[in-house]
Amino acid sequence: xxxxxxxxxxxxxxxxxxxxxxxxxxxxxxxxxxxxxxxxxxxxxxxxxxxxxxxxxxxxxxxxxxxxxxxxxxxxxxxxxxxxxxxxxxxxxxxxxxxxxxxxxxxxxxxxxxxxxxxxxxxxxxxxxxxxxxxxxxxxxxxxxxxxxxxxxxxxxxxxxxxxxxxxxxxxxxxxxxxxxxxxxxxxxxxxxxxxxxxxxxxxxxxxxxxxxxxxxxxxxxxxxxxxxxxxxxxxxxxxxxxxxxxxxxxxxxxxxxxxxxxxxxxxxxxxxxxxxxxxxxxxxxxxxxxxxxxxxxxxxxxxxxxxxxxxxxxxxxxxxxxx
Numbered sequence: 001x002x003x004x005x006x007x008x009x010x011x012x013x014x015x016x017x018x019x020x021x022x023x024x025x026x027x028x029x030x031x032x033x034x035x036x037x038x039x040x041x042x043x044x045x046x047x048x049x050x051x052x053x054x055x056x057x058x059x060x061x062x063x064x065x066x067x068x069x070x071x072x073x074x075x076x077x078x079x080x081x082x083x084x085x086x087x088x089x090x091x092x093x094x095x096x097x098x099x100x101x102x103x104x105x106x107x108x109x110x111x112x113x114x115x116x117x118x119x120x121x122x123x124x125x126x127x128x129x130x131x132x133x134x135x136x137x138x139x140x141x142x143x144x145x146x147x148x149x150x151x152x153x154x155x156x157x158x159x160x161x162x163x164x165x166x167x168x169x170x171x172x173x174x175x176x177x178x179x180x181x182x183x184x185x186x187x188x189x190x191x192x193x194x195x196x197x198x199x200x201x202x203x204x205x206x207x208x209x210x211x212x213x214x215x216x217x218x219x220x221x222x223x224x225x226x227x228x229x230x231x232x233x234x235x236x237x238x239x240x241x242x243x244x245x246x247x248x249x250x251x252x253x254x255x256x257x258x259x260x261x262x263x264x265x266x267x268x269x270x271x272x273x274x275x276x277x278x279x280x281x282x283x284x285x286x287x288x289x290x291x292x293x294x295x296x297x298x299x300x301x302x303x304x305x306x307x308x309x310x311x312x313x314x315x316x317x318x319x320x321x322x323x324x
Contacts, residue, residue, distance in 0.1 A: 117136065128168075132161075133244070134156065162185070184205060282298070
C-alpha cells in the first residue's frame with residue numbers, strides 16, 4: 001500500500017469512527033494528533049468528509065443496497081446515509097469501504113489530459129465550466145470530481161479562468177507548488193522542475209509549498225517559487241499574460257528559463273551546451289514566439305554563440321564555435 005492509499009484508509013476509518021452512535025472521548029486526542037501530523041492528513045480528511053455527505057455516495061449506496069443480496073430496503077429519497085448508519089453499524093462499515101473505493105479509484109478514472117504541440121495554443125472548457133488557455137508545448141491533467149477540482153500542470157504554461165463555486169476549491173499543482181482558488185483568473189508558468197511563476201488577473205489565490213505558510217495573491221500580484229521558496233513579485237500592470245501575444249518579460253531570469261519559453265514555439269530542440277549558461281541571468285522583453293529574433297538578441301547581448309544544425313539549435317559560450 002502506498003502512502004496516499006494509507007492516508008485515505010486512515011481518514012476513512014476516522015470518519016467512520018466519528019459517525020458512530022457513540023464516539024469514545026478518549027480517542028479525541030489521537031484524532032487531533034493525526035490531523036496535526038500532516039497537512040495532507042487534513043486535506044484528505046476534508047475531501048472524504050465532503051464525499052461522506054454528498055449525493056454521489058448516497059446514489060452509490062442506494063444502488064448497492066437495492067441488489068438482491070443486500071436484503072435491505074432502499075434509502076428513502078432525500079435521506080442522508082449518515083442518519084441510517086447510526087442505527088446500522090454494519091452498514092456503516094460497508095459504506096466506509098465504498099467511500100474508500102470511490103476516493104482511491106474514481107480520481108484515476110476521471111482524469112483528463114490536455115496537450116499542445118510547440119507553437120500551438122489551445123483553449124478548453126472543463127466539466128465545471130472553467131476555461132483554460134494553454135500555451136505551446138503544454139501538458140495539463142485535470143480532475144473534476146463531485147467533491148473537488150484538481151489540475152496538474154505537467155509542463156508549459158496555462159491561464160485559468162475558474163468558475164466560482166463555494167463548495168469546491170480549484171487547486172492547481174505545478175511541481176511542489178500548489179495554487180488554491182475559489183473563483184478567479186490567474187496564470188501558472190512551470191519554468192522548470194522546481195520553478196513556477198504565478199500571476200493573478202482577477203480575484204485572489206493562495207500559493208504555497210510544503211512546510212511554508214501560503215502567500216495570498218490578489219489582482220495584480222505575482223509570485224515566483226524557486227526550489228521550494230515563495231517570493232512575491234512586483235505589481236502586474238497588464239490585463240492578460242504576455243504569452244498570449246508571444247512575449248516574455250524577463251527580470252534577472254536564468255537563460256535556461258528563457259530558452260524553455262522559446263522552446264514552446266520551436267519545432268527544433270534548443271540545447272544549452274554549457275551548464276553555466278543555464279544560470280546566466282537574463283533581463284529584457286523578448287518576443288519568444290520568434291525563435292530567431294530571440295536567439296539573435298541573446299547572442300548579441302550575452303556573448304554566446306548560436307549554431308543552427310539540421311535537427312537542433314545549440315547555444316554555447318562565444319569562442320567555442322569550431323564545429324559550427
